[in-house]
Amino acid sequence: MTNITGDQALVKRINTSIILDTIRQQAPVSRAKVSKLTGLNKATVSNLVQELCNNHLVQEIGPGQSSGGRKPQLLLFNGQAGYAVGVELRVKQMTAVLTDLEGRILAEDDTALEEHDVQTVTSLMVGMIHGLMRQAPPSPYGIIGIGIGVPGMVDEDGTVLFAPNLGWEMVPLQLQLENELGLPVTIDNEANAGAQGELRFGAGQDARHLLYISAGSGIGSGIIINGELYKGARGYAGESGHMSIEADGRECTCGNRGCWELYASEKSYDNKNGILPSKNTSELVHHAELGHQETIRHFEELGRYLGVGITNLVNGFNPQSVIIGGPLSDARPWIEETLQQVVAQRTLPYHRELMEIRFSELGSRSTMIGAAYSAISQFLGPVRVSMPTN
Amino acid sequence: MTNITGDQALVKRINTSIILDTIRQQAPVSRAKVSKLTGLNKATVSNLVQELCNNHLVQEIGPGQSSGGRKPQLLLFNGQAGYAVGVELRVKQMTAVLTDLEGRILAEDDTALEEHDVQTVTSLMVGMIHGLMRQAPPSPYGIIGIGIGVPGMVDEDGTVLFAPNLGWEMVPLQLQLENELGLPVTIDNEANAGAQGELRFGAGQDARHLLYISAGSGIGSGIIINGELYKGARGYAGESGHMSIEADGRECTCGNRGCWELYASEKSYDNKNGILPSKNTSELVHHAELGHQETIRHFEELGRYLGVGITNLVNGFNPQSVIIGGPLSDARPWIEETLQQVVAQRTLPYHRELMEIRFSELGSRSTMIGAAYSAISQFLGPVRVSMPTN
DNA sequence: ATAACTTAGTTTAACCAATAGACAAAGTAT
DNA sequence: ATACTTTGTCTATTGGTTAAACTAAGTTAT
Numbered sequence: 001m002t003n004i005t006g007d008q009a010l011v012k013r014i015n016t017s018i019i020l021d022t023i024r025q026q027a028p029v030s031r032a033k034v035s036k037l038t039g040l041n042k043a044t045v046s047n048l049v050q051e052l053c054n055n056h057l058v059q060e061i062g063p064g065q066s067s068g069g070r071k072p073q074l075l076l077f078n079g080q081a082g083y084a085v086g087v088e089l090r091v092k093q094m095t096a097v098l099t100d101l102e103g104r105i106l107a108e109d110d111t112a113l114e115e116h117d118v119q120t121v122t123s124l125m126v127g128m129i130h131g132l133m134r135q136a137p138p139s140p141y142g143i144i145g146i147g148i149g150v151p152g153m154v155d156e157d158g159t160v161l162f163a164p165n166l167g168w169e170m171v172p173l174q175l176q177l178e179n180e181l182g183l184p185v186t187i188d189n190e191a192n193a194g195a196q197g198e199l200r201f202g203a204g205q206d207a208r209h210l211l212y213i214s215a216g217s218g219i220g221s222g223i224i225i226n227g228e229l230y231k232g233a234r235g236y237a238g239e240s241g242h243m244s245i246e247a248d249g250r251e252c253t254c255g256n257r258g259c260w261e262l263y264a265s266e267k268s269y270d271n272k273n274g275i276l277p278s279k280n281t282s283e284l285v286h287h288a289e290l291g292h293q294e295t296i297r298h299f300e301e302l303g304r305y306l307g308v309g310i311t312n313l314v315n316g317f318n319p320q321s322v323i324i325g326g327p328l329s330d331a332r333p334w335i336e337e338t339l340q341q342v343v344a345q346r347t348l349p350y351h352r353e354l355m356e357i358r359f360s361e362l363g364s365r366s367t368m369i370g371a372a373y374s375a376i377s378q379f380l381g382p383v384r385v386s387m388p389t390n
Numbered sequence: 391m392t393n394i395t396g397d398q399a400l401v402k403r404i405n406t407s408i409i410l411d412t413i414r415q416q417a418p419v420s421r422a423k424v425s426k427l428t429g430l431n432k433a434t435v436s437n438l439v440q441e442l443c444n445n446h447l448v449q450e451i452g453p454g455q456s457s458g459g460r461k462p463q464l465l466l467f468n469g470q471a472g473y474a475v476g477v478e479l480r481v482k483q484m485t486a487v488l489t490d491l492e493g494r495i496l497a498e499d500d501t502a503l504e505e506h507d508v509q510t511v512t513s514l515m516v517g518m519i520h521g522l523m524r525q526a527p528p529s530p531y532g533i534i535g536i537g538i539g540v541p542g543m544v545d546e547d548g549t550v551l552f553a554p555n556l557g558w559e560m561v562p563l564q565l566q567l568e569n570e571l572g573l574p575v576t577i578d579n580e581a582n583a584g585a586q587g588e589l590r591f592g593a594g595q596d597a598r599h600l601l602y603i604s605a606g607s608g609i610g611s612g613i614i615i616n617g618e619l620y621k622g623a624r625g626y627a628g629e630s631g632h633m634s635i636e637a638d639g640r641e642c643t644c645g646n647r648g649c650w651e652l653y654a655s656e657k658s659y660d661n662k663n664g665i666l667p668s669k670n671t672s673e674l675v676h677h678a679e680l681g682h683q684e685t686i687r688h689f690e691e692l693g694r695y696l697g698v699g700i701t702n703l704v705n706g707f708n709p710q711s712v713i714i715g716g717p718l719s720d721a722r723p724w725i726e727e728t729l730q731q732v733v734a735q736r737t738l739p740y741h742r743e744l745m746e747i748r749f750s751e752l753g754s755r756s757t758m759i760g761a762a763y764s765a766i767s768q769f770l771g772p773v774r775v776s777m778p779t780n
Numbered sequence: 781a782t783a784a785c786t787t788a789g790t791t792t793a794a795c796c797a798a799t800a801g802a803c804a805a806a807g808t809a810t
Numbered sequence: 811a812t813a814c815t816t817t818g819t820c821t822a823t824t825g826g827t828t829a830a831a832c833t834a835a836g837t838t839a840t
Contacts, residue, residue, distance in 0.1 A: 005404070005405055005408060005428060005429055005430050005798090006400065006401035006402070006403075006404035006405045006408075006797085006798085007401060007797080007798055007799080007825095007826095008398075008401070008797075008798070008824080008825050008826040008827090009825090009826085010396065010401065010404075011396035011397060011398070011400065011401055011797095011825095011826060011827075012396070012825090012826065012827095013396075014395070014396035014400075015395055015396045015826090015827085018395060018396075030788070030789090031788075031789065032787070032788050032789070035789095038395060039395050040395050040827085040828095041827065041828050041829075042788085042789070042790085042828095043789090043790075043791080043792095043827080043828070043829085044826085044827055044828075045789095046789060046790065047790095047826090047827090066786090066787075066788095066835085066836050066837070067786085067787070067836095067837090068785085068786050068787065068836075068837050068838080069785085069786035069787025069788065069835075069836055069837070070786080070787050070788040070789075070834060070835040070836050071787090071788075071835070071836065072787080072788060072789090073788075073789080153740055161740055162740060207623075208623065209622060209623045221706070223706075225615060225620060230615060231708075232599060232707060232708025232709070233597075233598065233599045233708050233709055233710040233744070233745070234708060234740070234741075234743070234744065235708070236708040236738070236740050236741055237706065237707055237708040238706065238708075239705045239706065239708075239738055239741070240705065240706045242705045242738060243633075243702040243705060243706060244635060244698055244701065244702055244736070245634060245635065245636075245637045246635075246636060246637055247635045247636055247653075247695065247698045254736075254738055255735055255736055255737070255738070255739075256701060256705075256735075256736040256737075256738075257736070263637075305637065308634055308637045311634065311646060312633040312634055312702070313706070315629045315630065315632045315633060315646075316611070316613075316627065316628065316629065316630045316633060316703070316706075317622060317627055318621075318622025318623050318624060318625070318626040318627040318628075318629075319622070319623055320623040345645055346634070346644075346645055346646040346647070347645070347646075348626070348629055348632060348644055348645070349645075350543055350551055350552060350624070350626050351624075351626055351629070353624070354623070354624065355623070395827095396826090396827085397796095397826085397827055397828080398795085398796055398797050398798090398826075398827070399796090399797090401796095401797060401798075401826095402796090402797065402798095405797090405798085420816095420817070420818090421817075421818065422816070422817050422818070425818095430798085430799095431798060431799050431800080432799095432817085432818065432819085433798075433799070433800090433818090433819070433820080433821095434797080434798055434799075435818095436818060436819065437797085437798090437819095453806095456806085456807050456808070456815090456816075456817095457807095457808090457815085457816070458807075458808050458809080458814085458815050458816065459806075459807055459808070459814085459815035459816020459817065460805060460806040460807050460815080460816050460817040460818075461806070461807060461816085461817075462816080462817060462818090463817080463818080
């Protein structure tokens with residue numbers, strides 16, 4: 001219960017954060033306009049912008065158009081003040097990006113994964129990270145941190161509690177990587193990182209409450225509430241794939257029955273032995289492109305089940321938008337129609353208003369970019385003040 | 391995007407709020423201990439406590455035990471500085487309480503409802519409120535506000551958008567009552583108010599992330615995240631009763647199929663024509679007490695379905711505790727065992743750890759008390775500062 | 781071209797909340 | 811009686827925001 005107390009340093013952090021956010025979102029923008037947008041005094045803005053410039057986080061790029069008086073000096077957020085590395089650990093592959101502070105990708109790398117023992121994976125990972133770090137241009141802050149997205153549950157300390165597809169249990173990944181790299185490391189669940197990626201740099205940039213559905217070998221969800229990732233009491237929120245949509249349906253390995261991901265993820269391929277020509281989504285997409293009827297029918301059914309689960313989440317959460325990502329989003333042409341139909345039919349009318357279902361804009365990169373953003377976010381240190389109205 | 395900016399007034403509000411919360415929770419407590427608990431300087435605590443005393447929100451109740459030095463002057467939150475009225479509007483009944491600022495009930499009133507037209511209901515409500523207001527003892531602030539819990543969806547402006555069981559649509563209840571009463575009025579969904587009641591004064595007082603399930607004629611849920619009610623993008627979050635647990639199950643009036651509340655609320659009685667001796671929960675409870683086998687079997691099945699839905703919510707939300715309230719909680723002796731069994735079997739193991747399922751402590755009063763708390767909360771004006779770590 | 785007006789950004793002095801540290805008050809332990 | 815503890819207040823200082831005056835640099839009307 002150690003609350004943050006108020007003092008002048010906190011005030012300064014809050015206002016600096018507000019100003020930096022405003023410049024990031026409205027750039028290019030003048031001090032005067034920042035003052036009007038934020039309600040902060042012109043002098044306050046001038047002083048804090050001065051400091052941000054000294055810290056290389058903001059740059060003046062010269063005068064803009066006059067609107068009947070002195071020309072404004074335009075400000076930009078300096079996305080090149082430092083760089084971050086974002087990694088996505090998948091079952092058969094590991095991918096990573098080098099990004100600037102605005103999430104722009106400068107370099108990319110990937111490698112196949114055959115073994116999953118912790119030692120092999122982490123040393124491979126450290127190698128990739130070092131490789132990307134070397135490609136970062138010179139900058140005031142250099143590499144500011146590393147973010148990792150993993151297919152499993154992660155607790156607050158960055159320990160991977162359980163990642164069934166990797167066979168991992170209780171792996172203190174953050175601690176280990178921080179020791180080896182000497183840099184701040186953040187570990188996130190794959191869907192949570194993806195949600196962050198789409199929220200900040202993809203399809204969800206205007207949403208306060210957002211649901212990201214990552215459909216692949218299972219289904220995970222990332223829940224954004226009030227512009228921030230909701231992690232739950234112990235960090236395990238978002239295991240929506242194990243929501244039962246058939247109370248007495250098939251048994252799932254998790255102990256539940258009729259889990260959503262048995263019907264609406266790649267796990268659904270397992271029941272179609274002999275009917276489907278493959279158990280691999282990209283191969284199936286290829287078959288669908290060639291007009292293979294059974295495959296197309298299966299994707300449509302999968303879209304219907306996706307819609308059933310999304311309806312449940314929308315009715316409970318009332319998000320502003322739902323973003324669908326993960327490998328299965330490649331099958332969009334065949335799943336989208338039934339999905340949208342089911343949601344339109346089944347969702348409560350008031351929830352449907354102003355709610356949008358979109359597909360990922362960052363595609364297969366959303367998790368990496370979101371992981372990088374976790375590191376960036378920690379570096380920039382956001383502060384928010386809320387005055388609940390209830 | 392009008393953010394709250396930082397200045398000294400904000401600092402003072404934050405610290406005052408922290409101190410008042412500390413006194414409320416730890417009372418009786420000395421200034422010195424508040425200083426230690428909060429990390430605030432002794433002088434700061436002294437000054438702000440002085441102001442709180444002047445505002446009648448805190449009282450000094452004399453010296454406590456010495457622990458080897460000067461005796462501490464003990465402080466109490468003055469729950470009698472003002473009073474609030476909380477109302478629960480049900481389909482066949484309206485109930486209301488007069489509470490002090492600590493949620494203690496001073497007076498209670500209820501009346502049967504036969505008609506549901508807005509005029510009749512509001513004038514009846516205003517009458518009840520006035521009756522309770524007259525019973526409030528003299529106090530520095532008098533009646534500080536009114537809270538109402540209604541069985542339907544409410545938007546941010548306190549307009550009841552849709553309350554099917556009352557036949558209401560787009561009723562600007564808050565506006566209307568504020569005009570008639572000349573006092574601040576807050577309107578909340580019944581389950582949301584219940585969640586607040588249990589969180590502040592009932593079974594959920596130590597939880598940051600909490601799920602309140604109100605099971606009665608339907609199922610509603612109240613979602614508490616970070617100690618605050620989550621209302622969703624437009625205020626409609628928590629319609630969990632319309633989560634499908636049978637993808638191709640019975641049609642629901644909402645447009646969905648297999649909705650949870652068809653199986654786990656009083657709506658389940660409708661499919662048991664001729665088997666159940668009644669369609670009224672309190673009568674059925676009576677039959678069960680007398681050993682009526684069909685009724686007992688039905689409650690057990692209902693408990694099982696409650697467990698199925700709760701499992702879904704727990705897997706997605708990872709709350710610290712789940713609290714079950716509403717009329718159906720009267721059937722606890724027959725539903726609890728199957729419910730707990732199902733949840734224990736089906737929930738993901740990590741979610742289950744440290745998670746508790748409890749029944750309402752405030753019983754049929756949780757909504758009223760929670761509604762009153764909404765008014766109290768607005769009066770005391772909480773402020774929270776968060777520094778997300780992601 | 782010149783005066784009047786606008787807009788951008790800085791400087792100045794005032795204000796005010798938190799803080800450290802000294803201090804007063806009131807107890808206990810030896 | 812003396813030394814020590816703990817509680818709470820007082821005082822001077824620090825450091826942030828702010829309003830208002832001011833400087834800088836443009837546009838518009840006559």
